[in-house]
Amino acid sequence: MKKAVLIAVVLAVLGISGCVSKGYSGKGGMTKYSIAPEAYKYHYKNGFTGVDAMGWDSNLQYAWSRAGAAITCDIKFDKKLVLSEMTKVYGQSDFVHELNGIDFHHVQSEKIKGFCNPSRISELKEVMPKLEKGDFPRNF
Numbered sequence: 824m825k826k827a828v829l830i831a832v833v834l835a836v837l838g839i840s841g842c843v844s845k846g847y848s849g850k851g852g853m854t855k856y857s858i859a860p861e862a863y864k865y866h867y868k869n870g871f872t873g874v875d876a877m878g879w880d881s882n883l884q885y886a887w888s889r890a891g892a893a894i895t896c897d898i899k900f901d902k903k904l905v906l907s908e909m910t911k912v913y914g915q916s917d918f919v920h921e922l923n924g925i926d927f928h929h930v931q932s933e934k935i936k937g938f939c940n941p942s943r944i945s946e947l948k949e950v951m952p953k954l955e956k957g958d959f960p961r962n963f
Contacts, residue, residue, distance in 0.1 A: 853877060863931045864938075867892070870963050881963035883913050883924070889950045891928025896939035900951040908957035 852862025853875035866875050871884035879887075886909060893900050902925070906917040909924070932938050953960070 850874065858931055860935045864935060867932070872963055879924075880913060882959060882961050883909070885962055886954055886959050887920070887924030888928040888932075889947060890925040890954060891930075892932045892938070892943065893947050893951050894925070894929040895932040896944055896947055898944065898947045898951060901955050905951075905954050908954065908959075912957060912959055 847859065847861040847865050849865055849869070851874055852859060853866055853871060854877065855862070862875075866872075866884075867888055870881055871877075871879075871888065872881045876884050886905075890900070890902070890905055892898075894902075902921075903917075906920050906925070909915075909920040910917050913920070950960075
């Protein structure tokens with residue numbers, strides 16, 4: 824009898840905890856080995872700042888995320904030109920900006936179902952020509 828009650832209590836607790844939405848707190852999600860889609864979407868919208876910038880300039884993270892999203896959403900842009908402009912403005916090398924930045928963000932956005940929605944595509948079509956000119960927004 825005690826064993827049956829204990830099992831019932833454990834199952835009830837597990838059932839209740841599975842029903843509670845934990846959500847994303849807005850901090851630390853980008854530091855995880857496996858980045859949750861909720862964390863990436865949050866920072867894409869609100870900025871890759873603090874620990875979630877992973878030591879990089881938050882404005883550079885913004886540019887990387889938009890270039891990576893453009894690849895995901897099949898928005899044509901001159902990637903070599905954008906990489907060259909990033910290197911001029913932020914230092915490092917084209918290789919670093921491509922691998923650590925644009926490609927990383929492409930992989931993250933590609934994992935999210937419905938990422939390429941009409942408003943995001945519209946934003947990317949507006950932002951990418953600016954990035955090609957070296958006009959990097961200073962949002963953070």
